[in-house]
Amino acid sequence: MSEASGLGSSREVPRPAGPAPGTSRTDSPGVDDRGWTAAVRRRLDGRLPLEEVLPTRQPAFVGSWVYVFGVVTIAALVWVLVSGCVLAFMGSAWWHTSSLGHFFNSIHFWSVQMFFIFMVLHLWGQYWGAGWRDGRAKTWMVGVVLFLISIVTAFTGYLIQQNFDSQWIALNAKDAVNSTGLGGIFNVLNFGQMYGIHVMLFPIALTLLVVLHIVQVRSRGVVRPIGDPYVPDSGESVSTGGPR
Amino acid sequence: MSARRPGIDKADYYRGIRMTPYDLIKEIAIATVGILVVVLILSAVLSSPDVPSATIQAWAKADPVDFVTTAASELSGQSTTAQYGPPYTSGSGSTQSIGPIEPEVWAGVHIPVDAPLDFVLQPLSQATVGDQTLASALNTFNDASAGQQAKWLNAYTNALGSATLVDNEVSVPSGSYGPVPILMSRLLSLARSGGLDALLLTSDHFYQTDYTKPLLFMNDGGYFVGLAQAQDLTGSQWGMMNETGRYPGQAWLWLYTLWYQIPPFNTASNGDLLVVVVMTILSLGLLLVPFIPGVRDIPRWIPVHKLIWREHYRSMTK
Amino acid sequence: MNGPAPYLHWGFILISLPNLILIAVMVLLFVVALIAPFPHNRAKHRDDDDE
Numbered sequence: 001m002s003e004a005s006g007l008g009s010s011r012e013v014p015r016p017a018g019p020a021p022g023t024s025r026t027d028s029p030g031v032d033d034r035g036w037t038a039a040v041r042r043r044l045d046g047r048l049p050l051e052e053v054l055p056t057r058q059p060a061f062v063g064s065w066v067y068v069f070g071v072v073t074i075a076a077l078v079w080v081l082v083s084g085c086v087l088a089f090m091g092s093a094w095w096h097t098s099s100l101g102h103f104f105n106s107i108h109f110w111s112v113q114m115f116f117i118f119m120v121l122h123l124w125g126q127y128w129g130a131g132w133r134d135g136r137a138k139t140w141m142v143g144v145v146l147f148l149i150s151i152v153t154a155f156t157g158y159l160i161q162q163n164f165d166s167q168w169i170a171l172n173a174k175d176a177v178n179s180t181g182l183g184g185i186f187n188v189l190n191f192g193q194m195y196g197i198h199v200m201l202f203p204i205a206l207t208l209l210v211v212l213h214i215v216q217v218r219s220r221g222v223v224r225p226i227g228d229p230y231v232p233d234s235g236e237s238v239s240t241g242g243p244r
Numbered sequence: 245m246s247a248r249r250p251g252i253d254k255a256d257y258y259r260g261i262r263m264t265p266y267d268l269i270k271e272i273a274i275a276t277v278g279i280l281v282v283v284l285i286l287s288a289v290l291s292s293p294d295v296p297s298a299t300i301q302a303w304a305k306a307d308p309v310d311f312v313t314t315a316a317s318e319l320s321g322q323s324t325t326a327q328y329g330p331p332y333t334s335g336s337g338s339t340q341s342i343g344p345i346e347p348e349v350w351a352g353v354h355i356p357v358d359a360p361l362d363f364v365l366q367p368l369s370q371a372t373v374g375d376q377t378l379a380s381a382l383n384t385f386n387d388a389s390a391g392q393q394a395k396w397l398n399a400y401t402n403a404l405g406s407a408t409l410v411d412n413e414v415s416v417p418s419g420s421y422g423p424v425p426i427l428m429s430r431l432l433s434l435a436r437s438g439g440l441d442a443l444l445l446t447s448d449h450f451y452q453t454d455y456t457k458p459l460l461f462m463n464d465g466g467y468f469v470g471l472a473q474a475q476d477l478t479g480s481q482w483g484m485m486n487e488t489g490r491y492p493g494q495a496w497l498w499l500y501t502l503w504y505q506i507p508p509f510n511t512a513s514n515g516d517l518l519v520v521v522v523m524t525i526l527s528l529g530l531l532l533v534p535f536i537p538g539v540r541d542i543p544r545w546i547p548v549h550k551l552i553w554r555e556h557y558r559s560m561t562k
Numbered sequence: 563m564n565g566p567a568p569y570l571h572w573g574f575i576l577i578s579l580p581n582l583i584l585i586a587v588m589v590l591l592f593v594v595a596l597i598a599p600f601p602h603n604r605a606k607h608r609d610d611d612d613e
Contacts, residue, residue: 021445027357052254058266059258061556063602066597068275075275079283096294105294107286108492114279115582116496121592128548132534134257140286144531151496158494162549165488166293168472171463172483179340179517181347184331184354189460221254225553226544230257290563476569482576489564492580506572551596 049217055218061225068128069122070217074210076115081203083108088199090164112154119147133223134230139216147211153206156198159188295475295488300458303411303467304435309407311435312414312428314465316404318363319427320397322462324360326452332460333357340514342521355456363461364431367443371434378430381423388422396422499526 032038066098086104087095095101123143126132132140170188177183185191224230304311317323321481327337330380331354367383385393403416413429434440444458462468469478477483484501487493503509503519512518533539543549550557568579 042426054268056268057263060262060559061553062266063264063555063600064552065598065600066552066592068271069595071271071275072279075272075279076283078276079280092417096296100488102294103287106290106292107283109292110283110286110290111279113492113584114283117588117591120496121588121595124592125552125595127533128543128546129552130540130543130549132540134349137534140534141281141531144527144533147530148449148527154496156493161294162295162297163294164297164471167297167459167462168477171468173457175338175340176516176520178331179348179514180520181351183348184351187331187355187454187456190454195453221257224257225556226259226547226549228553228556231259234261235258292612297563330573473565476576485581486567486578487580490567490580491563492584495581495584505576535597548596555600 018147024160048215052218054127058221059224062222066125067222069118069125073115073118073122074214076111076118077206077210079111080108080115081207083111084199084203091159092195096162112157116150116154119150123147130226131223133226134220136216136220136223137215139213139220142209142213142216146213149202149206149209153198153202156202159194160191160198162191257293265355290491293487293489293491298462298468298471299397299438300435300462301438302440302469303465304432304440307465307467308405308409308412308414308432310466312407312432313404314461315364315431316397316401316424317464318359318461319365319424320394320401321360322401323359325357325460325464327330328357331355332465333359340517342514342517348517357457357460362457364427365442367434368427368430371430371439375430377426381426381430384423385427392422396420396424400424400428499523 033042083104085106087101089097090101090104095105103160126140126143155169155173159166159173173188174183177186256384314323318326321327324338325332327333327335328349329336329339330352333356334353337347339346341349365386368378369381370384385396388396399419400416400421403419403421404414407414407416409415414432416425431440434443441458444461445455446452472478472483475486475488477486477488482501482505484497484504485493485495500519500523503522504515509515509518529536529539570577570579570582
């Protein structure tokens with residue numbers, strides 16, 4: 001078995017009532033395995049032991065350039081967030097009047113382009129490899145939600161540039177938003193509202209979903225190639241059937 | 245021992261698969277530095293777009309006749325904004341529906357805009373200090389009956405069709421317009437000084453971050469749309485995907501904007517709502533690909549995967 | 563870079579040159595990723611004995 005042993009073991013081993021002198025309760029495995037905390041720890045350790053979060057081996061079939069698109073997307077997002085933090089700290093007018101500010105805006109602009117380029121390439125790669133197989137449908141779905149949320153995040157970003165582009169995009173988008181009935185609570189002409197949504201609310205949602213997406217991938221591992229399916233060992237009771 | 249589901253028990257899932265050494269952190273580090281280098285080069289060489297905002301002041305200076313025409317249409321309640329409908333006004337000039345489904349109307353007015361008051365009369369009333377002519381013109385207009393106001397405005401609007409610029413003032417053939425020409429002339433001066441941009445934004449209070457009123461007002465005129473057309477940003481030009489200047493735009497919106505170029509969306513008055521519905525359905529479809537027979541089988545039928553995993557398939561046959 | 567972008571027009575398709583270049587680069591990157599050989603670990607043959 002590849003998962004870590006020790007922490008999170010559910011074996012009931014008879015132990016003295018309290019910790020031995022000079023040790024703490026956590027030094028005695030098996031004693032404190034009841035309660036919510038222990039249950040969460042067991043679940044986490046079962047699904048995501050450290051060896052899987054930070055693996056040093058991978059299946060040989062992952063040796064293809066198609067597999068780098070995901071991590072490059074995340075790398076681009078890192079620079080989107082860093083440059084975004086600088087722009088937020090310095091205020092929304094800074095980049096119009098400072099050439100350093102404009103440079104950081106350019107970093108933000110091109111990181112966003114890179115982010116979308118590699119996210120879409122990652123989507124293409126996952127589609128043609130049918131990455132949703134074997135119980136990974138939720139990973140695909142979280143990925144699509146990430147794609148859609150990224151689009152809305154970028155949209156609000158364009159709205160808060162405070163230049164001609166913002167004005168134009170806002171005035172055109174308003175009709176589509178209004179047609180859904182959401183125009184009264186999502187006013188694209190309201191800079192203050194769009195700013196808060198873009199700088200805080202959506203990046204938080206995006207980051208949380210990216211973490212979830214990564215956890216999903218790491219806990220299940222990369223899906224097997226099409227045509228080389230997972231075949232459960234008929235002798236083991238733990239296996240519950242063929243690939244999903 | 246708790247049961248492990250396939251997919252979580254990786255030793256079992258990868259049975260028969262050769263494992264190779266792999267440095268995850270190094271891969272992340274290379275990707276992060278690599279992208280930074282690319283982004284820094286692009287930023288240094290190409291910079292980023294920043295076409296300055298249009299202002300009501302610029303508009304009033306560049307095209308006074310268009311400005312005054314728009315202002316008159318606001319005062320008479322005939323402008324696009326005045327007739328828009330929810331969320332700005334009652335009415336239904338711009339509301340969209342599909343058959344009996346009209347979410348826009350159901351949502352109601354939540355961003356109230358009173359075009360004659362907000363865009364013309366209110367700013368003017370704040371500019372009467374020291375201007376007795378304006379003050380009495382405003383009184384004359386406000387005291388007149390709705391019917392009389394409409395008569396003046398209709399006559400003036402028609403006359404604007406043959407308006408000219410005389411000494412930088414908008415001049416129309418003589419007629420019976422009441423106080424309207426004075427109101428328009430003062431509004432034009434206010435706009436040219438930059439005062440109207442400010443008053444439309446801060447008419448209620450000191451701090452303001454909501455640009456709804458100045459933006460809607462500007463959008464009712466021809467000047468602003470003309471600026472966009474010159475930059476190929478209008479909807480019929482695939483505008484949603486495009487950026488000012490020679491920069492890439494939002495290429496990921498290609499499918500969203502594509503619908504606006506083809507029938508029936510390109511001519512339908514409820515085109516926006518139709519496109520929203522279509523794109524919502526397609527987005528749901530993308531979300532549910534793993535469950536859609538056919539769509540989820542295409543990767544098997546068109547074997548791009550044979551390229552991705554060619555080494556693996558080769559080793560399988562050995 | 564602030565001047566008007568060149569546009570290409572095919573039927574109802576109207577695309578700016580920058581956007582077209584970007585999309586072409588994406589397709590190229592995907593094709594290259596599919597066919598370019600991936601560097602293999604020098605310990606490849608030793609791995610077969612590790613399993």
